[in-house]
Structures are given as C-alpha cells and as structure tokens.
Amino acid sequence: MSSGFGPCTGYLAPLGFLPQMQAELSAVVAVHERLVIAAGPPQTCVWAENIWYEVESVHAPSIGTAAKELKSRQRNWWPYAWHLHRRHALIQEKLPHVAAKPLHFPEAKPPSTLGSFALLDEQTLLLANRCSSPFPNGAPAFAEPSSPLPPSRAYLKLWETFTRLGIQPKPGERCIDLGASPGGWTWVLAHLGAEVTGYDRAPLDPSLLALPNVHGVIGDAFQTKPEKIGAIDWLFSDVICYPERMLAHIQEWRASGLCKNYVCTIKFQGDAHYGVIADLLRIEGSQLMHLHCNKHELTWVLLADQGPAVSL
Numbered sequence: 001m002s003s004g005f006g007p008c009t010g011y012l013a014p015l016g017f018l019p020q021m022q023a024e025l026s027a028v029v030a031v032h033e034r035l036v037i038a039a040g041p042p043q044t045c046v047w048a049e050n051i052w053y054e055v056e057s058v059h060a061p062s063i064g065t066a067a068k069e070l071k072s073r074q075r076n077w078w079p080y081a082w083h084l085h086r087r088h089a090l091i092q093e094k095l096p097h098v099a100a101k102p103l104h105f106p107e108a109k110p111p112s113t114l115g116s117f118a119l120l121d122e123q124t125l126l127l128a129n130r131c132s133s134p135f136p137n138g139a140p141a142f143a144e145p146s147s148p149l150p151p152s153r154a155y156l157k158l159w160e161t162f163t164r165l166g167i168q169p170k171p172g173e174r175c176i177d178l179g180a181s182p183g184g185w186t187w188v189l190a191h192l193g194a195e196v197t198g199y200d201r202a203p204l205d206p207s208l209l210a211l212p213n214v215h216g217v218i219g220d221a222f223q224t225k226p227e228k229i230g231a232i233d234w235l236f237s238d239v240i241c242y243p244e245r246m247l248a249h250i251q252e253w254r255a256s257g258l259c260k261n262y263v264c265t266i267k268f269q270g271d272a273h274y275g276v277i278a279d280l281l282r283i284e285g286s287q288l289m290h291l292h293c294n295k296h297e298l299t300w301v302l303l304a305d306q307g308p309a310v311s312l
C-alpha cells in the first residue's frame with residue numbers, strides 16, 4: 001500500500017488504548033477500528049500490540065482470490081476481523097492451518113513469522129507478510145498454571161515479558177520484587193528457581209513465604225536503597241505509584257551500577273504523566289512495551305544481555 005509518500009505501516013492498538021496509540025503516530029492515513037495505517041517506515045510506537053510492516057492493499061473480488069493472494073506470499077496468516085467476520089473466517093479456512101495453541105510457560109514463542117490480513121470491504125484486502133509479533137493480533141495465550149496456583153493474575157505480565165524477550169532469571173539469581181503482594185510475580189520468579197525478596201506494604205501470600213527461596217519484607221518499596229541491598233541480578237517492580245517516582249527509583253539503581261536487569265511496570269492515571277515515556281525511551285538499550293495483559297500501564301525493560309533478537 002502506498003500513501004503517495006512510499007510504503008505504509010500498520011499499528012494495531014490494544015483494546016481500549018487506541019487514543020494513546022494514535023497520539024504517538026504521525027502521518028496517519030487511515031483508521032480501521034483498532035488498526036491505524038500511517039505513511040512511511042515503522043515509527044516508535046510503545047502502545048502498539050502488533051505492527052504490520054509494509055502494508056499492501058490488494059483487489060480480491062472473491063474469497064478464493066483473497067486466499068490465493070495470501071498463500072502466494074507465505075504460509076502463516078491471521079485475520080484481524082473487526083467486521084465481515086464470516087468472510088474473514090471463510091478465507092482463513094482456505095489457508096494452511098495455524099495452530100496458535102496456548103503456550104505452556106516457559107515454552108518458547110513460535111519461531112515462524114505470522115502475517116496479518118483484514119478485509120476493508122468485500123473486495124479489498126489489506127495485508128502484511130511480516131508483523132512485529134508472532135502471536136495472533138499480538139496477543140499471546142497461555143495455558144492456565146498448574147497448582148500450587150499463583151496468588152494473583154499478575155503472573156501473566158512476567159510470563160508474557162519473558163516469553164516475548166526469550167530471557168528469564170536463572171536458578172539462584174538474586175531478584176528483588178517491589179510491590180510484590182500478594183505475590184503473582186514472586187510466584188513466577190520462585191518457580192524459576194531465583195532467590196526472591198518481595199517488598200510491599202502488604203504481606204506476601206503465606207504459601208510463598210513457606211518457600212526456601214522467598215523472603216518477604218513489609219515496608220516502603222522505595223526504601224530499597226542500592227547501597228543497603230547490594231548487587232542484584234534483577235529488579236522487578238509492579239508498585240502502584242506515579243511514573244516519575246518509578247523513573248527516579250530506576251535512575252537511583254542505574255547510577256549505583258548494582259543491578260543488571262530491570263522489568264518495571266509504569267502505571268498511568270488519566271492521561272497525565274505520559275511525558276515520562278520519552279524519558280524512559282532515552283535510557284540506552286531499554287525498551288518500553290504494552291503487554292497484552294497490561295491495563296493502563298507500560299512495561300519497561302532493560303537487560304544486561306539483550307539475548308536473542310527482541311520482538312514484540
């Protein structure tokens with residue numbers, strides 16, 4: 001698809017966060033429900049759930065033509081069907097099967113690319129061979145955990161982060177988990193074999209405190225001063241606080257040189273505080289993303305070893 005200025009890129013917003021995503025983008029040429037098309041190469045877009053590279057618009061007067069056009073380009077496709085549901089489903093039936101089964105954490109993400117397509121009307125197909133996410137419409141699905149169950153659904157944020165990045169704490173690595181209660185994140189880290197200290201004003205679930213590699217400290221997470229705690233492999237934070245407060249704490253730890261890796265939720269209230277996004281993006285080597293399971297929040301990650309090529 002050409003806007004008259006060259007190739008276009010598509011950005012799929014998470015459910016409920018289209019305004020945030022649109023505010024980040026320039027040169028927007030069309031908006032199709034949650035899919036925003038903008039002229040030019042990919043722009044930095046932290047709210048996007050999936051990015052469609054080099055979007056094409058194809059005339060496809062029948063279901064058969066649409067399937068043929070898609071199959072001629074590559075094997076794996078997933079529809080973004082915000083309307084014409086039946087027609088999208090009929091096209092999908094004619095394409096090679098894409099399993100898209102829920103992952104059993106810590107199973108690796110699918111290695112193959114997944115293209116995306118959408119019908120603009122009965123005869124016009126929008127498609128992208130390559131997208132930033134290997135998951136259908138950027139949304140990974142996980143099989144439910146087996147018992148002992150985590151004490152909160154927040155475990156999904158770490159499962160998604162580790163799966164997307166292809167990296168996770170190793171057994172024995174020292175982690176601090178700020179804003180840890182009731183303990184979904186601590187549960188994930190403890191089950192990976194890491195040594196975890198959870199800090200919160202509220203206690204951790206007793207089932208976690210019974211584990212030999214989990215310690216709980218009740219109090220203000222921001223009193224976790226680097227010089228008192230010493231060297232750590234990972235700093236995790238899911239504390240509810242103003243984004244600027246989180247940024248200041250990250251900067252304190254970075255200045256100390258005592259922490260190797262960071263995974264921090266940046267929580268927003270209303271649309272104030274978005275200025276912090278640019279400050280976080282300026283931290284070299286770091287990335288900011290909206291996880292599928294994130295609400296009005298972003299996840300900021302900085303890794304000592306970037307590991308394999310990182311995609312959404």
Ligand SMILES: C[S@@+](CC[C@H](N)C(=O)[O-])C[C@H]1O[C@@H](n2cnc3c(N)ncnc32)[C@H](O)[C@@H]1O
Binds near residue numbers: 152155178182239
């Ligand atoms: C979203 S919940 C964390 C959920 C947790 N990550 C889990 O996996 O179960 C946010 C937590 O931040 C804690 N919190 C907020 N401000 C805090 C502070 N200044 N110090 C310590 N904990 C704080 C709250 O008590 C709450 O438990």
